[in-house]
Amino acid sequence: MLKKNIPGDTIKRLPVYLRNLLNLKKEGKKIVSSKEITFSLNISPVQFRKDLSYFGKFGKRGVGYDVDNLIKMLKKIIGIDKKIKVILVGVGRLGSALIRYKGFSSMNMEIIGAFDNDPNKIGKKIEEIEIMSMDRMPEFLKRNKIEVGIICVPFDKAQEVAEHMIKSGIKGILNFAPTRLNLSKNIFVNYVDMASELGFLIFKLKNL
């Protein structure tokens, strides 16, 4: 895939645009301008257009963007034009909350399997999602062609769990455990650290 160097922040904004477009579609909008799309987003229209320009031309000069088409294109760019299936490891409070989370489906993402090492949880179901033992992971990933997994285990189990996931076939990890993972370079990890996010907020508040 030959691409220019695309800023990481550009990529992070794509799902934001997509979500807003889905809302605008629900409101009945057929055509929108870059100004309308970015209006409530704290992003400038030219930033939006520049972001899109890394991937092609999707609008009509003098007119704007076709909502349906842009939604389709954004999904394709992000890689969620087909439903993306993922697994989750660690069915504690946070894990089960994520399994039941409603925000994934409109973005074409779905948690279809959960894993835990607690015998009391294995075999049970949450919202039709079966909780499996860790050793069933390789077979499950292969059968369902899954490469992405979410970690929701305690911080002191995260490294070990991540290694098991990778051995089982996982290529990308979304890590909710408050610790950094030491993995080979070809595995992509994205961190969601609630305390860091709160810390950022607290700093900004004190210094702005």
Added chain:
Amino acid sequence: MLKKNIPGDTIKRLPVYLRNLLNLKKEGKKIVSSKEITFSLNISPVQFRKDLSYFGKFGKRGVGYDVDNLIKMLKKIIGIDKKIKVILVGVGRLGSALIRYKGFSSMNMEIIGAFDNDPNKIGKKIEEIEIMSMDRMPEFLKRNKIEVGIICVPFDKAQEVAEHMIKSGIKGILNFAPTRLNLSKNIFVNYVDMASELGFLIFKLKNL
């Protein structure tokens, strides 16, 4: 507070450094170098030193950093040298998982009050945290000197809830609802959007 322009990413890394230092302290480390601190972090030592340089000089040339002192300084810089109390609004699955989340306390943060509009929840407790009705918010914030709140309500209630929080005295919001908030410029909002984070991961996987 007179400060140079500090990169946002620098600020986001501070809690990461802090968390790692707390681990190193637990392992018994007294003195660490920038190399040791950043070893498992995918951050370069020079980046770490540059980040610190925005705030002062905390190390000894030829030696390294005193772990205890650097922890103390980082807490002070972030603004968590004293315990920071916050509230949470929306005691659903995710909200209650966050109330029980163990990752806040080592960062000197604590959820001390929760709010919901469901009469079945009001008056109940989760881990000693009382769930209150929304109209008790102004009094509670004032009495406990709280300025930071977490939103965990459904996306279509988030805007309304945010406005109520601000009227009650909140100055900074951590928003878990998958929608952007339209608020006055002096309110600081930080977004945690699980689907966007997963989307970023999916894109990277397809394009790296």
Added chain:
DNA sequence: CCTTGTGAAAACTTTCACAGCT
């Protein structure tokens, strides 16, 4: 000889200004 701290250079990202199309 080790490690920090930092101006300066390089790399990267956003904004500007405007050409080009409807």
Added chain:
DNA sequence: AGCTGTGAAAGTTTTCACAAGG
């Protein structure tokens, strides 16, 4: 007239290279 798309300029962040200190 109105809006997109984009090279170039401006602004920001990271990396480099090395001076300074233990």
